[in-house]
Amino acid sequence: MTVAHTLVAGQGLTTTKAPYIENAVANGEMYIEQPYELYSADNHDAWQRLYARMQDRWTRYANPRFLDGLATLCFEPTHVPRLEDVNKFMAPRTGFRAKAVSGFVPAFNFFDCLSRREFPTTITIRDGSSLDYLPEPDIFHDIAGHVPMHTDPAFAETLVRFGACAHLAAEMVSRVSDPTEQHRRLSSIQNALQRFFWFTVEFGLMRGSAVDELKVYGSGLLSSYGEIVHSVESPSVQRYPLQLEWVINQHFEIDHYQPLLFVVNDFEHLYELVGQLEAWMKSGKLDNVTPGWRQMSEADVQSFLTASLNR
Numbered sequence: 157m158t159v160a161h162t163l164v165a166g167q168g169l170t171t172t173k174a175p176y177i178e179n180a181v182a183n184g185e186m187y188i189e190q191p192y193e194l195y196s197a198d199n200h201d202a203w204q205r206l207y208a209r210m211q212d213r214w215t216r217y218a219n220p221r222f223l224d225g226l227a228t229l230c231f232e233p234t235h236v237p238r239l240e241d242v243n244k245f246m247a248p249r250t251g252f253r254a255k256a257v258s259g260f261v262p263a264f265n266f267f268d269c270l271s272r273r274e275f276p277t278t279i280t281i282r283d284g285s286s287l288d289y290l291p292e293p294d295i296f297h298d299i300a301g302h303v304p305m306h307t308d309p310a311f312a313e314t315l316v317r318f319g320a321c322a323h324l325a326a327e328m329v330s331r332v333s334d335p336t337e338q339h340r341r342l343s344s345i346q347n348a349l350q351r352f353f354w355f356t357v358e359f360g361l362m363r364g365s366a367v368d369e370l371k372v373y374g375s376g377l378l379s380s381y382g383e384i385v386h387s388v389e390s391p392s393v394q395r396y397p398l399q400l401e402w403v404i405n406q407h408f409e410i411d412h413y414q415p416l417l418f419v420v421n422d423f424e425h426l427y428e429l430v431g432q433l434e435a436w437m438k439s440g441k442l443d444n445v446t447p448g449w450r451q452m453s454e455a456d457v458q459s460f461l462t463a464s465l466n467r
């Protein structure tokens with residue numbers, strides 16, 4: 157039997173050390189509340205330092221729509237944001253809402269949330285003693301890195317359209333009767349979708365207004381003090397105009413700065429690319445992409461299979 161941890165105000169919602177999250181996971185709760193009183197002084201201090209040191213870098217490297225989004229959201233620089241406040245400012249712009257989750261969300265559910273204008277949001281924050289390296293998302297990545305982009309109508313529509321691709325994938329594989337083939341095809345489509353998401357929403361670069369200028373719109377870069385500079389300035393990074401056929405076949409690693417990044421022209425271009433991805437899925441072109449270097453998570457695959465059974 158699992159013993160529930162006692163929750164005490166101010167005990168902390170620190171990544172990997174939060175009793176509230178451990179309880180939620182033990183109870184199988186994926187969608188949760190944000191018990192704001194549990195944040196500790198150290199948690200707020202970590203937010204303050206993370207937020208303060210990004211200011212100059214955002215001004216210099218972030219695309220203008222991210223900066224507009226930041227202004228819209230009115231974050232308090234000294235405190236971890238309340239999701240309800242974030243949603244109050246965001247909803248009138250695009251209808252998107254940040255939705256608190258306890259951690260891992262299976263791929264289908266994650267994409268499905270996007271199609272419904274909900275963004276699964278981590279509520280824990282990294283330990284203040286190691287601001288730079290974090291193997292998993294935290295509230296700084298999700299709220300300061302992702303959410304300002306969700307205030308932009310063109311970007312929001314792109315996310316909704318991308319999220320809807322998960323439904324199309326579930327529909328496509330529901331027509332396949334052989335379970336082995338169904339699993340194989342699903343893994344391939346999912347690889348393609350995850351690679352697209354990674355190289356755009358998480359690590360995308362965009363042309364700026366001046367010749368040869370690059371701006372950052374990917375949240376993995378926007379929430380990283382070191383990589384936001386590296387992504388634009390380092391001569392060792394390969395930066396190429398986004399080619400969909402390349403992106404869907406390109407594997408990635410998550411534990412170091414990205415050596416390869418793709419550049420889109422503008423947000424309209426990004427929206428069109430999702431349309432192309434959709435068309436390629438319908439025509440079967442995503443059924444045979446280069447396999448991933450690691451096994452697809454069974455929970456991810458099952459989430460799509462369950463969705464396809466429910467059609």
Ligand SMILES: [Fe+2]
Nearest residue numbers: 293358375376
């Ligand atoms: Fe992310």
